[in-house]
Amino acid sequence: xxxxxxxxxxxxxxxxxxxxxxxxxxxxxxxxxxxxxxxxxxxxxxxxxxxxxxxxxxxxxxxxxxxxxxxxxxxxxxxxxxxxxxxxxxxxxxxxxxxxxxxxxxxxxxxxxxxxxxxxxxxxxxxxxxxxxxxxxxxxxxxxxxxxxxxxxxxxxxxxxxxxxxxxxxxxxxxxxxxxxxxxxxxxxxxxxxxxxxxxxxxxxxxxxxxxxxxxxxxxxxxxxxxxxxxxxxxxxxxxxxxxxxxxxxxxxxxxxxxxxxxxxxxxxxxxxxxxxxxxxxxxxxxxxxxxxxxxxxxxxxxxxxxxxxxxxxxxxxxxxxxxxxxxxxxxxxxxxxxxxxxxxxxxxxxxxxxxxxxxxxxxxxxxxxxxxxxxxxxxxxxxxxxxxxxxxxxxxxxxxxxxxxxxxxxxxxxxxxx
Amino acid sequence: xxxxxxxxxxxxxxxxxxxxxxxxxxxxxxxxxxxxxxxxxxxxxxxxxxxxxxxxxxxxxxxxxxxxxxxxxxxxxxxxxxxxxxxxxxxxxxxxxxxxxxxxxxxxxxxxxxxxxxxxxxxxxxxxxxxxxxxxxxxxxxxxxxxxxxxxxxxxxxxxxxxxxxxxxxxxx
Numbered sequence: 001x002x003x004x005x006x007x008x009x010x011x012x013x014x015x016x017x018x019x020x021x022x023x024x025x026x027x028x029x030x031x032x033x034x035x036x037x038x039x040x041x042x043x044x045x046x047x048x049x050x051x052x053x054x055x056x057x058x059x060x061x062x063x064x065x066x067x068x069x070x071x072x073x074x075x076x077x078x079x080x081x082x083x084x085x086x087x088x089x090x091x092x093x094x095x096x097x098x099x100x101x102x103x104x105x106x107x108x109x110x111x112x113x114x115x116x117x118x119x120x121x122x123x124x125x126x127x128x129x130x131x132x133x134x135x136x137x138x139x140x141x142x143x144x145x146x147x148x149x150x151x152x153x154x155x156x157x158x159x160x161x162x163x164x165x166x167x168x169x170x171x172x173x174x175x176x177x178x179x180x181x182x183x184x185x186x187x188x189x190x191x192x193x194x195x196x197x198x199x200x201x202x203x204x205x206x207x208x209x210x211x212x213x214x215x216x217x218x219x220x221x222x223x224x225x226x227x228x229x230x231x232x233x234x235x236x237x238x239x240x241x242x243x244x245x246x247x248x249x250x251x252x253x254x255x256x257x258x259x260x261x262x263x264x265x266x267x268x269x270x271x272x273x274x275x276x277x278x279x280x281x282x283x284x285x286x287x288x289x290x291x292x293x294x295x296x297x298x299x300x301x302x303x304x305x306x307x308x309x310x311x312x313x314x315x316x317x318x319x320x321x322x323x324x325x326x327x328x329x330x331x332x333x334x335x336x337x338x339x340x341x342x343x344x345x346x347x348x349x350x351x352x353x354x355x356x357x358x359x360x361x362x363x364x365x366x367x368x369x370x371x372x373x374x375x376x377x378x379x380x381x382x383x384x385x386x387x388x389x390x391x392x393x394x395x396x397x398x399x400x401x402x403x404x405x406x407x408x409x410x411x412x413x414x415x416x417x418x419x
Numbered sequence: 420x421x422x423x424x425x426x427x428x429x430x431x432x433x434x435x436x437x438x439x440x441x442x443x444x445x446x447x448x449x450x451x452x453x454x455x456x457x458x459x460x461x462x463x464x465x466x467x468x469x470x471x472x473x474x475x476x477x478x479x480x481x482x483x484x485x486x487x488x489x490x491x492x493x494x495x496x497x498x499x500x501x502x503x504x505x506x507x508x509x510x511x512x513x514x515x516x517x518x519x520x521x522x523x524x525x526x527x528x529x530x531x532x533x534x535x536x537x538x539x540x541x542x543x544x545x546x547x548x549x550x551x552x553x554x555x556x557x558x559x560x561x562x563x564x565x566x567x568x569x570x571x572x573x574x575x576x577x578x579x580x581x582x583x584x585x586x587x588x589x590x591x592x
Contacts (some may be wrong), residue, residue, distance in 0.1 A: 007519070015514035023481055025516065030485050030509045037489075037500030042551065048499060055493045059446065063494070066446040 391416025
């Protein structure tokens with residue numbers, strides 16, 4: 001008992017007090033040192049704070065150096081990840097681009113065709129005179145909704161010209177002075193505009209009702225509730241006042257669209273926020289069959305043809321890609337099937353080889369058995385021939401069998417017995 | 420002459436590999452002790468210090484361990500001196516085990532290591548919680564101890580391999 005306690009003490013003393021080779025301090029002294037550090041640190045001792053600051057300086061710099069390889073790995077990993085994502089995104093973008101190119105082409109074709117047909121029916125207007133004007137007074141009276149703009153007859157403003165705000169119809173010129181003009185807004189109750197409702201191509205007259213709303217009149221008993229989409233209100237061009245197709249507003253499907261109810265049009269523009277407007281007059285394109293118009297029409301036709309061809313090429317390319325993909329998948333499947341078949345046949349051939357070897361061995365064994373049997377028979381015959389041959393052999397006394405004949409052999413095997 | 424100086428450099432690298440490893444583990448931004456995973460963390464420094472104090476006490480000087488502890492405290496933000504104290508207690512335990520062991524075996528070493536880190540972490544918890552008012556999670560401590568203990572087997576074999584085959588010190592272990 002005493003000895004084991006001594007051993008424990010010796011081991012402890014050796015562990016904590018013994019200084020190893022090249023060790024300047026013993027473990028115990030360093031432990032005391034760290035305890036002193038802890039205690040002084042908890043009292044915010046100045047020296048400890050300086051030590052802390054010094055270590056901080058060393059640590060932050062060396063930590064940066066030590067972390068270089070790790071940061072490099074991390075950075076490389078992130079770069080690879082980014083590249084991977086970029087690749088995926090690129091693939092997706094290419095598909096989308098192809099799709100949008102096709103869409104854009106068909107849109108261009110539609111536009112050109114539209115112009116062509118409009119020209120055919122003599123309904124193609126071109127912007128003749130465009131003037132940008134500033135809104136001077138916005139008189140928001142409940143009885144007359146109009147604005148004054150800073151352009152007049154001096155700037156070629158004429159009665160009946162169309163006033164647009166970013167492409168949306170807001171009114172028409174009703175009064176022209178030398179420097180100013182008055183615009184009657186479409187929200188005014190006196191403004192009656194022939195409109196067309198899309199989809200459905202329903203014709204109507206729209207009159208102003210409120211600051212932001214108009215109301216449809218003379219819809220001719222059409223039931224708009226049958227149309228489940230949002231209804232766009234555009235100028236119809238009837239009466240020759242406005243060019244057709246200028247957007248005005250829209251009718252919400254949720255609102256009452258029954259036959260007897262008022263159909264309310266929500267304007268696209270906010271008429272209380274007008275600052276600059278565009279005054280435009282449209283005129284029909286002079287459709288004289290002169291050389292230039294003919295050339296124009298030919299160019300247009302050429303353009304349509306070219307676009308059609310482009311679209312067709314694009315479509316063919318997409319089809320080809322689809323077919324190539326399908327073929328690739330098919331070949332891959334076939335390849336897999338053939339690979340499986342090859343493996344199966346290999347297995348079968350191995351099995352057949354084994355079988356043939358087995359059969360060969362069996363035949364050999366059977367042959368050997370047969371040979372042995374014949375030899376045994378022969379030995380038995382010879383044995384019996386020694387003992388009983390004389391009983392069967394033909395001589396001058398008896399009339400038995402000749403040696404070597406099958407009858408003789410039979411007789412010997414029967415030990416010379418006749419029965 | 421050139422060859423001799425090259426040999427010296429290699430010998431020095433071989434000699435100081437454990438210390439370099441210890442300082443890298445302390446200074447690196449990639450802290451095994453705080454990987455951000457909920458159910459995985461371990462203290463690589465404990466394993467390294469215990470293994471080398473036990474098997475090759477001359478490779479890690481006590482002063483270096485003390486300084487590494489101070490660095491660790493500054494990086495982690497614990498009161499300065501506490502990590503040094505824990506590292507040195509671990510060294511003391513390893514030295515005691517070395518003195519009383521006649522036939523070394525990995526299982527016995529690891530069990531002693533487990534007991535030591537349990538004591539050390541308890542001491543650390545008591546110091547931080549009761550003296551310095553630090554909030555510590557019991558569960559995280561247990562996870563840390565468990566993985567440090569389990570990974571001791573792996574790292575002990577790894578260091579054995581390193582010492583025997585790469586650094587060429589056949590007598591390690």
